[in-house]
Amino acid sequence: xxxxxxxxxxxxxxxxxxxxxxxxxxxxxxxxxxxxxxxxxxxxxxxxxxxxxxxxxxxxxxxxxxxxxxxxxxxxxxxxxxxxxxxxxxxxxxxxxxxxxxxxxxxxxxxxxxxxxxxxxxxxxxxxxxxxxxxxxxxxxxxxxxxxxxxxxxxxxxxxxxxxxxxxxxxxxxxxxxxxxxxxxxxxxxxxxxxxxxxxxxxxxxxxxxxxxxxxxxxxxxxxxxxxxxxxxxxxxxxxxxxxxxxxxxxxxxxxxxxxxxxxx
Numbered sequence: 001x002x003x004x005x006x007x008x009x010x011x012x013x014x015x016x017x018x019x020x021x022x023x024x025x026x027x028x029x030x031x032x033x034x035x036x037x038x039x040x041x042x043x044x045x046x047x048x049x050x051x052x053x054x055x056x057x058x059x060x061x062x063x064x065x066x067x068x069x070x071x072x073x074x075x076x077x078x079x080x081x082x083x084x085x086x087x088x089x090x091x092x093x094x095x096x097x098x099x100x101x102x103x104x105x106x107x108x109x110x111x112x113x114x115x116x117x118x119x120x121x122x123x124x125x126x127x128x129x130x131x132x133x134x135x136x137x138x139x140x141x142x143x144x145x146x147x148x149x150x151x152x153x154x155x156x157x158x159x160x161x162x163x164x165x166x167x168x169x170x171x172x173x174x175x176x177x178x179x180x181x182x183x184x185x186x187x188x189x190x191x192x193x194x195x196x197x198x199x200x201x202x203x204x205x206x207x208x209x210x211x212x213x214x215x216x217x218x219x220x221x222x223x224x225x226x227x228x229x230x231x232x233x234x235x236x237x238x239x240x241x242x243x244x245x246x247x248x249x250x251x252x253x254x255x256x257x258x259x260x261x262x263x264x265x
Contacts, residue, residue: 006060007060007061007062010062010169010170011170014169014170014172014173021169021170021172021173022173024168024169024173025167025168025169025173025174025175026175028063028168028169028175029168029175029176032102032175033102036102036103036106036186038050039051039054039186040106049190049193049194051186051190051194051196051197052194052196055196055197055198056196059168059197061197061198062168062169062170063166063167063168063169063197064166064167064171064187064191064197064198064199064200065164065165065166065167065178065180065187065188065191065197065199065200066164066165066167066171066174066199066200066201066202067162067163067164067199067200067201067202067243067244067245068083068084068085068086068089068163068164068165068177068202069085069086069163069202069204069244069245069246069259070085070086070087070153070154070157070163070246071085071086071087071088072154072157072250073157073246073247073249073250073259074204074246074259075258075259075260078259078261080203080261081203084202084203084204084261086153086163086165086177087150087153089125089165089177090123090125090146090149090150090153090177091146093125094125095123095124095125095144095146095149096124096125096143097123097124097142097143097144098120098121098122098123098124098142098144098149098152099120099122099124099142100119100120100122101119101120101121101122101178101179101180101184101185102122102186103180103184103185103186104117104119104121104181104184105119107184114181114183114184115181115183115184117156117159117161117181117184118152118155120142120152121152121156121161121178121179122176122177122178122179123149123152123153123176123177123178123179124175124176124177125174125176125177152179153179156179157246157247157250158250159181160181160222160247160251161179161180161181161247162179162180162181162182162185162188162224162245162247163177163178163179163180163245164177164178164179164180164185164187164188164199165177165178166178166187171200182224187199188224192224192225199243201242201243201244202243202244202245202246203244203261203262204244204246204259204260204261204262205239205242205244205259205260205262206227206242206244206246206248206249206257206258206259206260207239207257207258207259207260208235208237208256208257209256209257209258210235210256212254212255212256213235213252213254213256214253214254214256215230215233215234215235216253216254217230217235218251218252218253219235219248219251219252219257220235221251222247222248222251223242223247223248224245224247225241225242225243225245226238226241227239227240227241227242227243228248244259244262246259
């Protein structure tokens with residue numbers, strides 16, 4: 001059976017039996033830290049990119065992250081679904097607390113800090129009708145109010161961290177909301193370097209009003225996906241590469257950038 005047919009059958013099964021997705025998500029998230037430690041050991045010991053092989057033959061593209069923007073980057077009159085924006089999603093979910101970011105923590109634990117971003121930025125939550133509970137995978141999990149979580153998200157946005165919902169066994173089953181930097185995050189950095197595990201675009205796209213753009217290039221350094229480049233002193237855009245994270249918006253001094261909902265095909 002080829003991968004496309006296999007995925008189609010699994011997705012139909014998950015739609016018919018949401019409880020199965022919840023169970024798989026719970027089991028997967030409970031051993032995520034151990035799994036990441038094994039990846040790190042294999043990569044260091046054998047100088048390989050273990051995730052390429054494991055994503056192809058074991059996960060089959062079913063583990064990864066979906067980008068979700070923050071509401072401050074959306075236009076005030078824009079309508080959106082609860083699953084399309086992270087503050088709206090958290091307001092409708094049972095947030096159980098926050099814990100340390102494994103990716104940044106392991107870099108500092110082994111004396112290789114890549115950045116100075118905060119450690120406690122992983123938000124544990126329940127999602128929609130498919131995932132109402134989230135396991136306490138970390139002994140450092142700390143319960144916090146939703147206002148505190150809102151502050152964490154806004155600070156993360158200002159720092160240029162990407163908001164990701166980490167999922168398994170399909171994008172409908174999320175087990176944690178992470179605020180990721182491309183220098184440390186296993187999911188994001190591996191995706192940018194080699195495409196595995198997969199990262200799914202948000203339902204939005206960043207559009208630029210070129211009449212307001214000063215071609216300063218500020219947004220370019222914050223576009224981790226290569227959708228913005230400087231070409232002969234002028235901003236060059238590649239919309240197909242935009243993941244709709246919204247990080248570039250707050251970096252534009254002329255407020256020339258805005259997030260728009262993608263048109264349905």
